[in-house]
Amino acid sequence: MRGLALFLLCLAGPVVAEEPVSGYEFLLPETQALQDDEFANPGMLWVDQGEALWESEGCASCHGDASVSMRGVGAHYPVWSDERGRVVTLDQQINLCRSERLGQDPWAPGSREMTALDAYVMHQSRGLPVAVALDGDEERAAFERGRIYYETPRGQLDLSCANCHVENEGRRLRGEVLSQGQANGFPIYRQLWQDIGSLDRMIRWCHESVRAEPPADGDPVWGDLEFYLRARGNGLVVETPAVRR
């Protein structure tokens, strides 16, 4: 019955690109207030930690003052790398810096340090519009691969990301209002986790929610999907660290 309903939903028409709306607009006023409070926003704990890592891990030795050198950088990530032939996300770039320039061991994706530094760098772009470049052929191809992944049903519930976040945006799923699934606030402090999480963690959580297996670690589709998710929110304001339910 559910499958049939979704099938009919799909027949209703192709997925159309709508005006992007930040997840912030779907929150309760109390949660919005927590995000807006620069002190009480719990995500700022990780931004602080990221700032300490920026100094202690040697980022500052090349990049200097992050508030100058990293202003606007996060808003442009992820980027297509011709050299590597794949999309490079901000997390991956941090690890590339660590292994190739600083001669240190890369951090595990989703580790506390990685998320903290990611949050710190993204935070430097707070208030700037997301501006992922889509002008080249490779960029458009990556966007398209990400879009296909986003719109492909998967898992035991046979749901695609778009089934909820595009076709049913603004409607309720149990007690929750479905957002557009925009990525402009990541890494986010998620109240459900009582912890910060990068986009990776959220994507894994969404897979689990539709009882699907996420792609294997290191699969380039991770980059493509993140590229699509960020690029579809081009023009939204970077909110890192955002507070979400």
Place this chain on the structure above:
Amino acid sequence: MFNTRIRVPETAVAGEAVQIRAMIMHPMDNGFTYTTQGTIIPVDIITDFTCRYLGDEVIHVRLEPGVSANPIFTFSLRATETGPVDFEWIDQHGDVTTASATLTVT
């Protein structure tokens, strides 16, 4: 030591009640949750929070497992003279985390 964020106004007028805020990064595991592998996560909490101004205790809070992660406290103290505002968190293992700021009274 855990990451903390504290906010103490830099200056205050003598007799003024100033707002103090203090937050600590801590999971506050309540002992009722499980890992994805199904093993229980044992209780791991901050048990005591204390703030002292000029060496005198302003507030002392005893925390229980029902408190959510990254606890934040907001309270007032009456400024009398220039001096340190010290914060101290103690977790259940006895580890102490401290932070301090100076309140200048004019």
